[in-house]
Amino acid sequence: MHVLVTGGAGYIGSHAVLLLLEAGHQVSVYDNLSNSSPESLRRVCAMAGASPELFIGDLLDSDRLKEVMLNVKPDAVIHFGGLKAVGESVEKPLAYYRNNVVGTVNLIEAMECADVRRLVFSSSATVYAESKKLPLMEDAPRDASNPYGRTKLHIEQMLEDLAVSSGEWSIGILRYFNPVGAHPSGNIGEDPQGIPNNLMPFISQVAVGRRNEVKIFGKDYPTYDGTGVRDYIHVVDLAQGHLDAIDFLTHHKGQFVWNLGTGSGTSVLDVIGAFSRACGRQLPYKIVERRAGDIAEYYGDPTAARLELGWKAERGIEEMACDMWKWQSQNPAGYGEFEIGDYTNEDLNAYIKGIKDTLSSTNVVS
Numbered sequence: 001m002h003v004l005v006t007g008g009a010g011y012i013g014s015h016a017v018l019l020l021l022e023a024g025h026q027v028s029v030y031d032n033l034s035n036s037s038p039e040s041l042r043r044v045c046a047m048a049g050a051s052p053e054l055f056i057g058d059l060l061d062s063d064r065l066k067e068v069m070l071n072v073k074p075d076a077v078i079h080f081g082g083l084k085a086v087g088e089s090v091e092k093p094l095a096y097y098r099n100n101v102v103g104t105v106n107l108i109e110a111m112e113c114a115d116v117r118r119l120v121f122s123s124s125a126t127v128y129a130e131s132k133k134l135p136l137m138e139d140a141p142r143d144a145s146n147p148y149g150r151t152k153l154h155i156e157q158m159l160e161d162l163a164v165s166s167g168e169w170s171i172g173i174l175r176y177f178n179p180v181g182a183h184p185s186g187n188i189g190e191d192p193q194g195i196p197n198n199l200m201p202f203i204s205q206v207a208v209g210r211r212n213e214v215k216i217f218g219k220d221y222p223t224y225d226g227t228g229v230r231d232y233i234h235v236v237d238l239a240q241g242h243l244d245a246i247d248f249l250t251h252h253k254g255q256f257v258w259n260l261g262t263g264s265g266t267s268v269l270d271v272i273g274a275f276s277r278a279c280g281r282q283l284p285y286k287i288v289e290r291r292a293g294d295i296a297e298y299y300g301d302p303t304a305a306r307l308e309l310g311w312k313a314e315r316g317i318e319e320m321a322c323d324m325w326k327w328q329s330q331n332p333a334g335y336g337e338f339e340i341g342d343y344t345n346e347d348l349n350a351y352i353k354g355i356k357d358t359l360s361s362t363n364v365v366s
């Protein structure tokens, strides 16, 4: 099968591209590299012994998107491309609505233009309304509490409307819980710019000495140890869910929603404990005030994904911490700085495929 992956150079996308190539699929990536580096795809190519074709392009450039879609004519699209920082979305809501919502409208129009009607979309557990009823099921009430979450909610609703409007579509909405970890090789992983928003990348930067201590926001929550509880999911398990969703959509028309999580929650203190064991030293932490907007606990019910996709999270918190530590300790500065500058699509493809060893100028620092 030929799969076009938007945002395929990013954290989750690069893991999915690797699994797709390993499973023998042909892969094209559409990414503007605004939050990623070609280095991730270069490493994916080296590991898979096969290459995706990289198309540099923006989801907001509808002409480029149509041109690529008509050229590639994929059997399916996996749509990771988008902005994802909750805090930034509060400061720049329009940038988030434009990039995520308008970008998805453009993508769907380009797909229609090329008669491609199989789509897997990266949604998030952030679309669920706060609830005391756990685990969260797919039909739980939705109500996002920030602009980022609302972009996901709007896109979900748009995809529902699309599936109602035409019986031709096969759409899978995947609601991720908290993706963490890295490929067990330590070659690819999450490379956040600036101060990480999420707990696990923050902890791993403390472990590698880039930050002093982990801040725990509140120890008086009604949870098993007083700290916040979340459903962490290993990025390789998560990536596998996309391959299983594509298989399912090959045989089913309509619109489907699946939670991708482990089905149980882990506290902040337990995550710090697992990471301390992984890196071999007790990581320093400090309890500080609760953070506005944080909720005590949530985790999802992944039964639908198990029954319908045959998917199940295989890796636990110790493995997530070990693999994350391997990635972080082997790559303390992530993939290094990258700016797209004047690089051509050809340059970048030659680089990721190993035909060129460097990207000539100072744009890539490894």
Ligand SMILES: NC(=O)c1ccc[n+]([C@@H]2O[C@H](COP(=O)([O-])OP(=O)(O)OC[C@H]3O[C@@H](n4cnc5c(N)ncnc54)[C@H](O)[C@@H]3O)[C@@H](O)[C@H]2O)c1
Binding pocket: 006, 007, 008, 009, 010, 011, 012, 013, 030, 031, 032, 033, 034, 035, 036, 057, 058, 059, 060, 079, 080, 081, 082, 083, 084, 099, 103, 122, 123, 124, 125, 176, 177, 178, 179
């Ligand atoms: N990582 C998480 O915690 C998490 C949780 C739930 C959902 N998600 C969703 O999963 C998807 C992938 O997340 P990730 O963690 O891999 O993020 P990421 O930032 O690492 O990857 C996103 C990719 O999309 C690209 N991109 C962004 N805007 C684009 C545009 N306009 N045109 C073309 N490419 C563009 C970026 O360059 C990047 O390569 C996102 O849609 C995100 O909202 C992520």
